[in-house]
Amino acid sequence: MTGAVALSCPDLGDFPPPTLETLPDAVARNVAIARARTRARIMAVVKADGYGHGACTVAQAAVAAGAEWLGTTDIAEASELRAAGLTVPILTWLNTSGLDAEAATADQIDIAIGSVDELEALLKHASSSVRVHLNLDTGMAREGCPMPEWDALIARARQGQRRGKIRVVGLMGHLPLADQAQPEANEAAVVQIRQARRAIMAAGFGAPLTHLATTSGTLSDPATHFGMVRLGAGLVGIDPSETTELHGASRLTAPIVHSATAKAGTPVGYGGTYVTDTYTSLSVLPLGYADGIPREISSAASVEIRGRRYPVVGRVSMDQIVIDTGAESFPHGTTATVFGPQDGLTPTINEWARWAGTIPHTIVTGIGRRVRRTIA
């Protein structure tokens, strides 16, 4: 599942095809940075195939670097981690493919439950005790149980636990505003999760492992850490709170597959939105919006070739972009780096996000399936 997806991988000759390389060392360094900020346990969240970096690769690197838990949205994703030999506790929370109590028990996967309905669905199929984290809506209105229904959820969970079908081991919330890096913005959620925790203990359950913070809370607000933090974006070098310099965990490269010179006044690409203003060299990279290059990029977008940056010019096509290399002309097969870890020269995913008016998450999760995957 980390893997090379053999679809229509274009044969471009005797040089490497477009490649997304995952850098496990960077994941390890990012875990170390989080570790230095918190005494709480660290859950490595590897949903969406490890934010596009390969779920198993990222999970293995994070666990080796000290992450004690793993998290995914779905039981099927969690089972893949088990199949890859990962033995630490795993929590899933959306369970879009259904609450498969049997798989949860067989693969020892903890399930987050955010409503009485979800709990009923789980209880119906649970034959032995499934480990459950009660999920409180702490201000997202997207997942989790609203506070007014919390007591009903706890009451039903008590019955389920008495009958040996579930065991409540955790309490979960989600911070809606932590990327603002202002602890005041998290206060309401912190108060709510404390209340919910007291209610769980008053109902006779043991102290639940409590977790609220994601990357932004981990890096910017210790009051949100409780017993565990859930680190996803931070693993691959993204800090939504913009307080901490993390390490980019991937590198996207592509070979130049076509080069030509163009005289001044030459329109480039669909619509001729860019016209050369001088005699220049143009190079084509076999990556387009079908491969995750955002079509919305501004004219500032650039790639690195042999230690210099050159602009992407004209519209992004489905399969190609054109680079204006000015007075330089590069041979067929020369490698261009689209993005990579920050080294002062290589464009970063944060820069690509800025050029496209988006967040770096969408850049890394959007890389298409025909781009080859490797691990450094």
Ligand SMILES: *Cc1c(COP(=O)(O)O)cnc(C)c1O
């Ligand atoms: C995605 C997600 C995380 C990880 O958040 P990051 O900001 O990527 O660290 C944690 N918890 C839940 C419930 C999530 O959906």
